[in-house]
Amino acid sequence: MTQRKNLVVAQSGGPTCVINSSLRGVIDAAREFDAIGTVFGANHGIEGVLKEELLNLSAQPEEEIALLRYTPVAGSIGTCRYKLKSWQTEDFERVVEVFKAHNVGYFLYNGGNDSMDTANKIAKLAAERGLELQAVGVPKTIDNDIGDSKFQLIDHTPGYASTAKYWTHMVQYANEENKGSCPADPVLVLQAMGRKIGFIPAAARMADPKRETPLLIYLAESPCSLEQLAEQVNETLKDAGRCVVVVSEGFNVGDVGAIKDSFGHTNFGASKITVAQTVVNYLNGVGLAAKGAARCNVPGTDQRCSMGYASTVDLDEAYRLGQKAVELAATDQGGYMSTILRDAGFIYSVRYDKAPLAEVANSERTFPKEWILPNGCDVSDDFLRYLKPLVGEDMLTLPMLNGRQRVTQFRPIFAEKQLAEYVPQADRQQPPAK
Numbered sequence: 001m002t003q004r005k006n007l008v009v010a011q012s013g014g015p016t017c018v019i020n021s022s023l024r025g026v027i028d029a030a031r032e033f034d035a036i037g038t039v040f041g042a043n044h045g046i047e048g049v050l051k052e053e054l055l056n057l058s059a060q061p062e063e064e065i066a067l068l069r070y071t072p073v074a075g076s077i078g079t080c081r082y083k084l085k086s087w088q089t090e091d092f093e094r095v096v097e098v099f100k101a102h103n104v105g106y107f108l109y110n111g112g113n114d115s116m117d118t119a120n121k122i123a124k125l126a127a128e129r130g131l132e133l134q135a136v137g138v139p140k141t142i143d144n145d146i147g148d149s150k151f152q153l154i155d156h157t158p159g160y161a162s163t164a165k166y167w168t169h170m171v172q173y174a175n176e177e178n179k180g181s182c183p184a185d186p187v188l189v190l191q192a193m194g195r196k197i198g199f200i201p202a203a204a205r206m207a208d209p210k211r212e213t214p215l216l217i218y219l220a221e222s223p224c225s226l227e228q229l230a231e232q233v234n235e236t237l238k239d240a241g242r243c244v245v246v247v248s249e250g251f252n253v254g255d256v257g258a259i260k261d262s263f264g265h266t267n268f269g270a271s272k273i274t275v276a277q278t279v280v281n282y283l284n285g286v287g288l289a290a291k292g293a294a295r296c297n298v299p300g301t302d303q304r305c306s307m308g309y310a311s312t313v314d315l316d317e318a319y320r321l322g323q324k325a326v327e328l329a330a331t332d333q334g335g336y337m338s339t340i341l342r343d344a345g346f347i348y349s350v351r352y353d354k355a356p357l358a359e360v361a362n363s364e365r366t367f368p369k370e371w372i373l374p375n376g377c378d379v380s381d382d383f384l385r386y387l388k389p390l391v392g393e394d395m396l397t398l399p400m401l402n403g404r405q406r407v408t409q410f411r412p413i414f415a416e417k418q419l420a421e422y423v424p425q426a427d428r429q430q431p432p433a434k
Helices: 019-032 045-050 062-070 090-103 113-129 158-180 201-206 226-240 275-286 312-331 380-393
Strands: 005-011 034-042 054-056 105-111 134-139 187-192 214-219 241-249 294-297 337-344 351-358
Touching: 005 019, 005 045, 019 034, 019 062, 019 105, 034 045, 034 105, 034 312, 045 054, 045 090, 045 105, 054 134, 062 275, 090 105, 090 113, 105 113, 105 201, 105 312, 113 134, 134 312, 158 187, 158 201, 158 241, 158 380, 187 201, 187 275, 201 214, 201 241, 201 380, 214 226, 226 275, 241 275, 275 294, 312 337, 312 351, 312 380
Parallel strands: 005 034, 005 105, 105 134, 134 337, 187 241, 187 294, 214 241
Antiparallel strands: 034 054, 337 351
């Protein structure tokens, strides 16, 4: 009988409301395959692999595993923004050493574009070294930007629908606030995540699908300038007396003192001035076509961790994608990402399949131009038909204990370290000059 191999699952990038649902799917599915031994969670992504910090998930209480469905973001096993780059040869060697030391035959990486790149590099490394290792990706990103523009590699990514649902409710509430306080504050500007791709701010239209409220939406891809935005706001004020504006954090307003994260992506949440505040300053500077002033709200990471707004559809699909990833790994189909594809027809149904890691690694799907209306400040009904079934109809019921939500609390049961201490290469060495 072939010796059972252990499985390591890790998470990378910004977390989501449903990332732990995928983790639960991995843990549950691994029990169904005789070839898989212990399931370990790498503490804070690939950094946990490099540091040999492997949490034993097979030894955790069943109750804590079940609670992963209701536990937001990445507190259970952590995430990271550490990327394995080609020059980090010592890191690659360390990954091999750790996997050998702990009899790891399966590596699952849950994350976005950059995470699929890491999974792909480890899959290639295993093939080159002749290692008995199956590396598989599990998709995750609230930006919904993994894959291709024709939605043939993946229809949507876990985490997006829950963030879209968050914005559905936030814009509803913002509209009520604006309606009530418009004599003094006629314009309310809300800033949504979305560095370059507009799926998140576009979801604001779900709050008003019949277009009955004075709502303007500006994606990063919107063809409008700041000057045009001001003109459209004032036209709306003349017509309705008030206006709610949802603007992407990536909407072009000029220099906002952008700060980059370790993946090289702009971190607007840490930048010197927000896009929303820039828009408000400009509107108040040029003057509004109504008495009063514009003001803004800038949600932060609550967009991806507000569990009360999680989509039950999103949770279920994230779980299935975790299961599918294990199936791929256990049946020697490494080098792929588990994926979800929408069936044709007006009745929403999906199927779970696989996409080559080489095709999804560092991919970047853009928001379809045909879903942006000609005025540049709204999205089409075709987009709403795409999004509506993902958001779902009901609200999640959360487990409560003494007035607080009950979330997963894993016991600190770690694999015994077999190797010497190690500091990740990028933390102690600068990349070579180009």
